[in-house]
Amino acid sequence: MMYWYDHGMGAWGWFAMTVGMILFWVLIIIVVVLLFRAFGRSRPVGGQPPATPGWPRPGPSSAEQILAERYARGEIDDDEYRRRLATLRGSPPGSAEP
Missing domain, CATH: 1.20.5 (Single alpha-helices involved in coiled-coils or other helix-helix interfaces)
Structure with missing residues (x-):
């Protein structure tokens, strides 16, 4: 017990x-x-503020993206777009296709 x-x-x-x-x-x-x-985070992970719809994001853009935006706005014509795109890509001006 x-x-x-x-x-x-x-x-x-x-x-x-x-x-x-x-x-x-x-x-x-x-x-x-x-x-x-x-x-407690004041900024997003990427360090940039979130983009507002309808407004472009701030920050650097690639040269091809800027060229495409100028072409879309009508600032340059088709021949100039193809010539500059070929120059950016490093090929002869008459051989590049976007």
Whole structure:
């Protein structure tokens, strides 16, 4: 009848409870840090502000993109577009196709 007085937790119980409590607090701290980083960010990941619909994004553009935009706006004609595109791509002016 010795089992009447042995209702305490053994060494493994204390160890499991300690490890569980440490893991619980580590999880809580990780969640708080991730929430802080997600909501405390002043700029997007790329470092540029989000583009407004209808407005071009600020920043550098490639030369071919600028040339295509000028052609689309009608600033240059078809022959000039093809000639400049061939020059940008490094091929002779008469052999390039966009």
